Amino acid sequence: MTPAIETEGLTKRYDEEIAVEDLSIAIEPGSVYGFLGPNGAGKTTTMRMLTTLTRPTEGSARVAGVSIENRDELTPHIGYLPDEPPLYDELTGREQLTYITGLRDLPEGEARKRMNDLFERFDLVEGADKRIDSYSTGMRKKLGIMQAVIHRPRVVFLDEPTTGLDPRAARTMRDTIAELAAQEMTILLSTHILPVVDELADAVGVIHDGRLVAEGAPEQLKRRAETGEQRSLEDAFLDITHEAPGAEVPDP
Template structure:
């Protein structure tokens, strides 16, 4: 069964079409890399799939639940937005305890799960420090734990390695692959093409709200015009007609109406 499936999924903001007739079928237990230049519609797509915004047309299901059924979908998905909702005056552990309560985990189960995940990310020793004192990498690790704390069926990650040092980025990449190997489906939106090449089972490339290419990374590379040395970046640039600087880790998705906030975990 497909973990994520959409038919004709469309989102308009006035005359602007942010997502245009999107067709997806993503199998369970896979990592799906979602690529596109700034403003392509990636974040809007993720908000549609997590029920944070409603489609103008079309339909979709995630973990077998209609994306319009927010109440039923909420416990089945985890979401790491590009700007994670973190309370800086809380400790890392307090932040995660709060989220665990929102996810209806018992205190005992929450503590066990939090400690296990923090240890797995080499953050347990800093769990009682204020988030205000955390580095970018430490904050991102807390946000990652926040997204997977309740063991969701499908996890949506928006730029999970952006701004991280190589060691922290490698840790997150390994955990993403580990999630899929354990049966969780990961929908990974990023500008950092090597991350997708390293962990994705399949890749979709979005341009102007439309899915312009989809397939296994190596299959897409064979479409590149660069010959024997073709890369996923060559495919990306060919299909989206953007400068290479737009595919770097400094990029930011500027989809209209997509300010990320605490509703990603609260609602």
Template sequence: MTDEPPAITARELTKTFDGEPVVDGIDLTVEQGSVYGFLGPNGAGKTTTMRMLTTLTASTSGDAAILDTSITDREGVRQHVGYLPEEPPVFDELTGREQLQYFARLRDLPPGPTTDRITQWLDRFDLTDDADRRLDDYSKGMRQKIGLIQALLHEPDVVFLDEPTSGLDPRAARTVIDAIDDLTDNGQTVFLSTHILSVVEELADTVGVLYEGQIVAEGAPAELTAAAEAGDDSTLEDVFLSVTTESSTAATAVPDNNDVDTAGVPDAAATER
């Protein structure tokens, strides 16, 4: 037993736009040192949920916390989280190295250790030779890697990743996947949204699937595939397709030591893939 709080909790977390609920009473619990795979079709509410959990978008009602720090405490949450949106926030006129140095200054990170950390990450992601080129000369995949380094540079307790392998070739994607795996070995928590289901199957301890404003399935990948009733060879893709169809009328029940909650999450104003 441990007295450590969950990395992420959400209770009845709701967001409305123009009077319409687009995140509708979501409940989540993500334990420290784990990977939570956050799946759903376009417009399911993934980005809006992540933006609320990282304090970039205010919730309409309900509450959530990062390591017992409520998302109403923006500065408190900010100390704990790193966030890679699908389009990394970078300045085209800066070089890759300058972008990371700029971010480090915003975070008040100590120059000496941070410079070493930047060098290590650039090397790990094969960006050393391009570090002093302007970002407007970078490919989408290279910008994605700079964005990921930026999200990890301050060694956050909880990392939110929205399509982290987008635009990457297979070799670069493998480097990113291995880096995510290493984060949990260091006790960090990863909240991972991606359409690449093989990545989720490999990395996630728990998966939540959103559809039409509901978490329609939640549990360990193996438990979800076992509950899919698609035969012995069912995959996470089978689960995703079976619970994200117009004919789905009930949440998928997954046996677990903790009763699996089903709740809702749609999305409107945030752009998703």
């Protein structure tokens, strides 16, 4: 099976500073991949390279079977929700999505139906015709993921999707991620909310100082330290990022 996301030696340097170094991963189609790491570890830089927003210094990558060098060919197959969603404050939520569906060349009738479904799904019907500059952080995050998935991409990149959401909205976001994966979308999920990754991820990669230092199923990472105790993914993450880079997760 061809990976939905595959990188080989992906590297990004800014002058003498290494943001991402020699990253090689392969993510299966229809899976949720939790991408973990401390602040400044290289998660966002990796996402920006995989979505063609930043050019790598070295290495290569393919997303949905398309090289990241082919931006025009790749863009229709991906969706991206950055930590700060790119929204036009002077537009209403509906106008924002209408603009996005126009860029995606969705037929007007289909675009309207998808918009209405998403406004309902994210409990944003009352805010659909309000200006975005009146939106709360949570409302902006909801609109951000709506515009990331409205064209039903094959691969979705989510950078801190639950940040700023109240518990009900965060639950909706988690349910939505699970539903997208059930529809054979592939999700690369970066978040500091480790229970979200524990609940949703099929596999987890931990990046530290720009290098992938551990990879495996959540249960594998939890068993990393042979303590005999019931461990959480948070415990495993803290141990892994405290250790020297390059350690491997034991086989199940």
